[in-house]
Amino acid sequence: MVKAGPLRSCQGVGKGGVCVAQAAEPEARTVSKATAEPRWWVEPVATVVAFSLFVLYSAWDVLFHNTGQYHNYISPYFSPNVGAWLGVHAVPAVLVAWVPLFFRASCYYYRREYYRAFFWDPPACAIAERPRRYRGETRVPLVWNNLHRFFLYLAIIVVIFLWKDAVEAFIFPNGFGVGLGSLILLVNAILLTLYTFSCHAFRHLVGGGLDCFSCRGRPTARYRLWRRVSEWNRHHGLWAWVSMFWVWGTGVYVRLLIMGVIHDVRFF
Amino acid sequence: MLDIETREYDVVVVGAGGAGLRAAIEASGRGSRVAVLTKSLLGKAHTVMAEGGIAASFGNLDPYDGWETHFYDTMKSGHFINNYRMVELYTKEAPERVLELESWGAVFDRTEDGKIMQRPFGAHSFRRLAHVGDRTGKELIRTLQQKVVTQNVDIFAEVTTTRIFLDRQGRVAGLFAYHRDDGHFVLFKTRAIILATGGWGRMYKPTSNSWECTGDGAAMAFRVGAELQDMEMVQFHPTGMVWPPGVRGILVTEGVRGEGGLLYNAEGERFMLRYDPEKKELSSRDVVARSIYREVKAGRGTPHGGAWLDITHKGPEYIKRKLPGMYEQFKKLADVDITKERFEVAPTVHYTMGGLRVHPELAATNVPGLYAAGETACGLHGANRLGGNSLGDLLVFGRRAGMAAHEYVQNLASLPEVDEAEVRDEMRRVLRPFEVEGGENPYLIHEALQTIMSTYAGIERSGPELEKGLAELEELKARAERMSVDGPLHFNPGWHTVFEVQSMLLLAEAIFRGALERKESRGAHWRTDYPEELPEYGRVNFVQTYEDGRYHIRPEPVPEMPPELARLFEAGVAPGVLRARQAQNGREETK
Amino acid sequence: MAETVTLWVYRGDQHGGEEKPYEVPLMPGMVVLDAVHWIQAHLAPDLAVRWNCKAAHCGSCSAEVNGRPRLLCKTRLDEFVKEGVPVHVRPMKTFPIIKDLVTDVSWNYRVMRQIPPFQPREPAPFTLYQRDVDRVQEFRRCIECFLCQDVCHVLREHHEQEHYFGPRFMARLAELEMHPMDAGDRVGFIRETAGVGWCNITHCCAEVCPEAIEITNNAIIPLKERVADRYWDPIRGLFRRFQKTAP
Numbered sequence A: 001m002v003k004a005g006p007l008r009s010c011q012g013v014g015k016g017g018v019c020v021a022q023a024a025e026p027e028a029r030t031v032s033k034a035t036a037e038p039r040w041w042v043e044p045v046a047t048v049v050a051f052s053l054f055v056l057y058s059a060w061d062v063l064f065h066n067t068g069q070y071h072n073y074i075s076p077y078f079s080p081n082v083g084a085w086l087g088v089h090a091v092p093a094v095l096v097a098w099v100p101l102f103f104r105a106s107c108y109y110y111r112r113e114y115y116r117a118f119f120w121d122p123p124a125c126a127i128a129e130r131p132r133r134y135r136g137e138t139r140v141p142l143v144w145n146n147l148h149r150f151f152l153y154l155a156i157i158v159v160i161f162l163w164k165d166a167v168e169a170f171i172f173p174n175g176f177g178v179g180l181g182s183l184i185l186l187v188n189a190i191l192l193t194l195y196t197f198s199c200h201a202f203r204h205l206v207g208g209g210l211d212c213f214s215c216r217g218r219p220t221a222r223y224r225l226w227r228r229v230s231e232w233n234r235h236h237g238l239w240a241w242v243s244m245f246w247v248w249g250t251g252v253y254v255r256l257l258i259m260g261v262i263h264d265v266r267f268f
Numbered sequence B: 001m002l003d004i005e006t007r008e009y010d011v012v013v014v015g016a017g018g019a020g021l022r023a024a025i026e027a028s029g030r031g032s033r034v035a036v037l038t039k040s041l042l043g044k045a046h047t048v049m050a051e052g053g054i055a056a057s058f059g060n061l062d063p064y065d066g067w068e069t070h071f072y073d074t075m076k077s078g079h080f081i082n083n084y085r086m087v088e089l090y091t092k093e094a095p096e097r098v099l100e101l102e103s104w105g106a107v108f109d110r111t112e113d114g115k116i117m118q119r120p121f122g123a124h125s126f127r128r129l130a131h132v133g134d135r136t137g138k139e140l141i142r143t144l145q146q147k148v149v150t151q152n153v154d155i156f157a158e159v160t161t162t163r164i165f166l167d168r169q170g171r172v173a174g175l176f177a178y179h180r181d182d183g184h185f186v187l188f189k190t191r192a193i194i195l196a197t198g199g200w201g202r203m204y205k206p207t208s209n210s211w212e213c214t215g216d217g218a219a220m221a222f223r224v225g226a227e228l229q230d231m232e233m234v235q236f237h238p239t240g241m242v243w244p245p246g247v248r249g250i251l252v253t254e255g256v257r258g259e260g261g262l263l264y265n266a267e268g269e270r271f272m273l274r275y276d277p278e279k280k281e282l283s284s285r286d287v288v289a290r291s292i293y294r295e296v297k298a299g300r301g302t303p304h305g306g307a308w309l310d311i312t313h314k315g316p317e318y319i320k321r322k323l324p325g326m327y328e329q330f331k332k333l334a335d336v337d338i339t340k341e342r343f344e345v346a347p348t349v350h351y352t353m354g355g356l357r358v359h360p361e362l363a364a365t366n367v368p369g370l371y372a373a374g375e376t377a378c379g380l381h382g383a384n385r386l387g388g389n390s391l392g393d394l395l396v397f398g399r400r401a402g403m404a405a406h407e408y409v410q411n412l413a414s415l416p417e418v419d420e421a422e423v424r425d426e427m428r429r430v431l432r433p434f435e436v437e438g439g440e441n442p443y444l445i446h447e448a449l450q451t452i453m454s455t456y457a458g459i460e461r462s463g464p465e466l467e468k469g470l471a472e473l474e475e476l477k478a479r480a481e482r483m484s485v486d487g488p489l490h491f492n493p494g495w496h497t498v499f500e501v502q503s504m505l506l507l508a509e510a511i512f513r514g515a516l517e518r519k520e521s522r523g524a525h526w527r528t529d530y531p532e533e534l535p536e537y538g539r540v541n542f543v544q545t546y547e548d549g550r551y552h553i554r555p556e557p558v559p560e561m562p563p564e565l566a567r568l569f570e571a572g573v574a575p576g577v578l579r580a581r582q583a584q585n586g587r588e589e590t591k
Numbered sequence C: 001m002a003e004t005v006t007l008w009v010y011r012g013d014q015h016g017g018e019e020k021p022y023e024v025p026l027m028p029g030m031v032v033l034d035a036v037h038w039i040q041a042h043l044a045p046d047l048a049v050r051w052n053c054k055a056a057h058c059g060s061c062s063a064e065v066n067g068r069p070r071l072l073c074k075t076r077l078d079e080f081v082k083e084g085v086p087v088h089v090r091p092m093k094t095f096p097i098i099k100d101l102v103t104d105v106s107w108n109y110r111v112m113r114q115i116p117p118f119q120p121r122e123p124a125p126f127t128l129y130q131r132d133v134d135r136v137q138e139f140r141r142c143i144e145c146f147l148c149q150d151v152c153h154v155l156r157e158h159h160e161q162e163h164y165f166g167p168r169f170m171a172r173l174a175e176l177e178m179h180p181m182d183a184g185d186r187v188g189f190i191r192e193t194a195g196v197g198w199c200n201i202t203h204c205c206a207e208v209c210p211e212a213i214e215i216t217n218n219a220i221i222p223l224k225e226r227v228a229d230r231y232w233d234p235i236r237g238l239f240r241r242f243q244k245t246a247p
Ligand SMILES: Cc1cc2nc3c(=O)[nH]c(=O)nc-3n(C[C@H](O)[C@H](O)[C@H](O)COP(=O)(O)OP(=O)(O)OC[C@H]3O[C@@H](n4cnc5c(N)ncnc54)[C@H](O)[C@@H]3O)c2cc1C
Pocket: B014, B015, B016, B017, B018, B019, B020, B037, B038, B039, B040, B045, B046, B047, B048, B049, B050, B051, B052, B053, B054, B055, B136, B137, B159, B160, B161, B162, B196, B197, B198, B199, B208, B209, B210, B212, B213, B216, B217, B251, B350, B351, B373, B374, B375, B376, B387, B388, B389, B390, B391, B392, B394
């Protein structure tokens, strides 16, 4: 005999609605054990390890040292030297390190990474989560991520100083020269520039917020800039990782120089 | 009293493709209470597959284009058995309809100076197809869908219609349908019905059509007395995918040739130069399809029985920008990179020019209250449809059907009565496949039908073959009487297939009968035993009716063009082309 | 005997169900949907599946193959055969099941109706330049397969359908907001009703999108920035007020 499904009337039709197949009862579906990527946990675990080590090292460098200066090299953790401007000499890096910290913490890319790796919201795509209250970015404190643009403005200032540091790293007491440290600082400035100016908020600022770039028929400078930034923005995640490791490495290099563990290599 | 869901509307539109949605927007915009029924989800209709574009003579790139030239091209490609009045209305109104889409949110590709971009297409004299990359149909249906959901229209998705009811005076009174999700029945009482159920390309294999194209609307209407016309005209698109077998038949848009793709046979010859030295690859579809077919028959086919299509000379940048869908489709499904390699193509069933005979202005069939628009209607395309003319057809005649149905409803004094006995009959009929024990498998009947159609009523036809096919079809029909299904009522595709197979079987015979009657070759209809195009057949359409299980076929004169339109053909060149040439000569003289 | 492959297909409805094995002969270039069709024609005529085009144009055949949301008509079987892994086909998890591989996606259509439609600034024909519509056209590639809705953890794991429209409709809203000829203002709507704040930009939607739409980067983040302009940026607010009062 024929078994008919439950009869139910279409919700919503009558005043202009779409009647589409609707499940009538709560369902009982067996859970799938097959997952897309059996080793889905590798990525979040690796991220957790990398971030944790970075944060631990950074905290140690920033909180337990009073200087990051080694001759004409300055550790990126300590630049610009706001402490000197204010006459504070104890742990001066704290006065500036919050800028990159908050910039990165509110960065759209890092957000993705820590939501996935630390919050497991979700740990990987289509992987079951622990049942847990979730409010997205609608409540304090995560809603403050909307302030990202302000940290961008500050981060841009910091980048300007990093370029100054990079230039100074080529000016030795006896004039122009190139050491390993000079190159490291230069690359550092370049990578941070790429990271900072590939920022989503920057992309929005230069043109993303416009609905029409060229309503009078000509591509504007803003359009061209937006295109360029969008191009960089595609690799924002890459710049985020590379620049993070490079800052770390630069910090370590300068710290080791200061501690006298290693010596700078001078090319000429 | 009938114990089933019953709903009442002024106008019920069957089909949520371009034609159905456009009709619903019009009728409801004018104040009718409208329902739209579709057997799949909203926004998924066959129309999404259209790739190339919508033909409308804006002349954005070629200023000499105009409706007269579009009219000329369409009539000529249709081999003059089109209804001239439909062509006239269509070519005049298409630009307006496209702009309307734009104002509803469609975003077409643009020209340098900010107008709608137009692309060249087979047998169009000028660059004429408004398009969005190679996904124009999607743009069209999405725009209409987004418009219709904000209007006061009820949309019944996954509700399959199985029968039209007339009242005692022979007027439309309602229709019978069932919800696919749980199998429950619903009776729609209505004053007017607009059929926009698309074509029946699923009868063939290979086919580029989606599963919906089973001709349900035309079959239902035919059963209640509506007339079919030009059923022998089935369009084969010259370029379908060939290899691997899993993708056989999937369309390779004409845009590939429009953008410069060239056809070669296995010997490396650009054979279209031989078949149509003037238009070459961009000749009309019937010509190109037949040419490929002939090359293969002559033993010059590619390894899997087709021709090579090559666009590599355009460069990867250009190809990826202009034909992203094709690039992706070949890469993903066939492991072929079309920017680097040529690929195999062969004809695939594409479009059914025949269909319900309608009034050219009102889209009305001969049954009072029954309207038809889109692929399921007939008249605009004649013996061969031009690429891009279908999407325009949906918009122009969808709207006209909506308007006319609304008018008709306004003038109807009372709601026609549905005869309850008929409804009970239909309930019984619809459930019968569950009662047949160990009957025929509907899927296999469908496969058998596809074989018959492709073998005997394909690109190449002849009297004896058609007779043979018809005989086999009769046997298959007898077997199909005993189709059976198992399982529950809810979401049972086997059950659904039964009705589709019934529709296709009904129309298949009409194709054979039409093809037998047309003893000549014209457009898509190619008979090896009558290879010439004959003037006496150019003056008639074959019209079929169905009564008590019997087909009746009669010739009807093709409506004659008034002198002002007939004049367009005197020069033997399209009016716009003529003007362009004159202008060119003028320029040269003044130089 | 031709080579065969075993498909584990979920069979069931709201009352429960399980994966059942079906052995299917292999053809070159076969996609999962071909295999499902073969099963329908030869082994289980009532196996429910949605499909229309079999060409990745319509977005009907969405399901999960080995745990990953995909279009059945675009998923090649040889991918699995080569690796020798079994093939599991299941309905989308986020949506209630109707039967077998068919799910109740009606919620999406209800959301669709709530979105304030396009409001043209001027009558057509528009003068619009390609570079200004590139962004919009990306979103209009959407085939409404709802795979992004399926994978989005806000809907899939947290069932926040009440608060969040999901990535598909973020792309839809972005396409309207960024349309050069649209006069509507949906920023408040995007924040309040559509709930853009519920997305935590974890990018899964963009990863599964068969049309390769960069939903997160190009739609959601720009919308979040527009919301931030309005609600979190006093400096911009000042500017706006200034512009309004300026003659
Ligand atoms: C691959 C491809 C590419 C194409 N490209 C172009 C192009 O570039 N330009 C062009 O102009 N044309 C093109 N065409 C042709 C064009 O797409 C179709 O002719 C056109 O879309 C038909 O639209 P329609 O509105 O008549 O019906 P369809 O879009 O076929 O819609 C039919 C509707 O009817 C419903 N339906 C059917 N039966 C029932 C039933 N029993 N109960 C309830 N509902 C039912 C279906 O669910 C569906 O919603 C192309 C066709 C194909 C196959």
